[in-house]
Ligand SMILES: Nc1ncnc2c1ncn2[C@@H]1O[C@H](COP(=O)(O)OP(=O)(O)O)[C@@H](O)[C@H]1O
């Protein structure tokens with residue numbers, strides 16, 4: 338005997354909300370994938386705050402859907418992941434639209450229009466009896482839009498009852514919470530779709546969020562004159578399938594402007610974001626990992642390796658539903674490991690070349706004072722050659738950086754202020770012992786040697802040192818030590 342045993346609608350849809358660990362950016366990215374597949378050129382995303390809710394609208398000017406297509410699109414598991422797909426297809430499981438949306442909202446409405454007219458469909462998590470879906474056409478369907486369609490065809494996905502987007506339990510301003518999420522998502526999308534936004538993957542494509550065009554964030558800084566790269570390496574898999582791999586060494590942090598550093602996630606981000614950048618149809622699906630092929634920190638922090646996958650690889654890479662994660666198929670492990678080994682040597686060289694920059698004579702303090710929004714933070718200058726050298730030689734980069742952050746965050750500022758206020762204790766923080774100071778100059782000199790291509794000359798050492806703390810403030814002493822002792826000790830020319 339065979340009997341029908343369908344899932345309970347409300348339970349299945351409630352489970353679908355947690356498929357794939359979507360955050361706001363990942364959920365939006367999944368809808369953008371759909372829009373790109375529907376040949377959209379312009380996508381606009383808006384967040385409209387309402388009393389105790391926010392309405393999110395994701396509109397595209399793609400091909401749109403007619404009634405039957407929309408009904409099918411709204412069906413959970415609308416496609417079989419095993420079916421072959423068009424090479425440019427960014428979808429896979431036939432769940433994206435539904436689970437991405439429901440991961441953020443309890444009600445999903447999709448309005449789509451083309452030459453056949455307007456159709457709207459709605460899933461409401463709290464009203465799912467027997468898989469009943471609301472469907473309207475024509476004027477009735479149009480009523481869901483807050484702005485008239487400005488393209489002959491297109492689709493608007495609307496999220497309401499956004500319980501996951503607004504965390505009402507967290508005290509604090511809802512607007513502020515939302516703004517934080519929006520700005521985080523903005524940056525993520527700028528990275529995920531950077532090859533689309535730059536025109537590489539698609540001409541004249543744009544995503545606008547809250548009225549602002551999203552500018553691409555290129556994690557390889559490929560247009561920067563100091564970025565190094567080599568030609569793509571093609572790895573052939575079965576049949577005609579190929580994976581292309583291209584390594585980049587981004588310029589040393591000291592060569593980046595504050596804006597460039599900021600774009601790449603600041604000092605922390607620069608270190609954390611080394612690794613493979615895996616793209617599926619030029620859309621970033623995973624980044625900042627070496628897939629345990631290289632221990633974190635062993636390779637230069639400046640290395641990023643671009644891996645381009647066709648979408649036929651999904652099964653081998655175990656692409657997850659939200660496409661945010663992938664595992665390396667065994668056949669590729671060895672190939673990539675060898676590849677990385679060869680490349681790491683180059684990357685170390687670029688890391689060293691930084692020494693050249695020292696001659697520019699820019700001021701290198703030990704502490705940086707950052708004032709932001711009326712708040713002041715003292716941070717250890719990680720570009721100080723001695724600190725930089727320590728970090729680059731540290732066996733475990735993460736621990737070394739965390740230790741520095743710890744020192745920064747536990748700066749005994751209250752005690753200092755208190756002691757200075759009382760004015761009774763003389764603070765002796767600077768090095769007053771000449772032996773210790775000489776040792777510091779020696780260590781600094783060795784750090785400079787490690788960071789230079791060639792052995793520095795006497796003139797260069799003086800240049801390197803003159804503007805660096807604490808030598809600059811003890812310059813007379815430092816200079817005489819360099820000229821009289823260091824020069825003979827290291828046979829400087
Ligand atoms: N913005 C859109 N424009 C046109 N068609 C769409 C759009 N979004 C979704 N669709 C249709 O809905 C189907 C289901 O989408 P989705 O649930 O994301 O699954 P998948 O992307 O894996 O196919 C898509 O295959 C597509 O045909």
Ligand SMILES: [Mg+2]
Nearest residue numbers: 371428433434
């Ligand atoms: Mg999809």
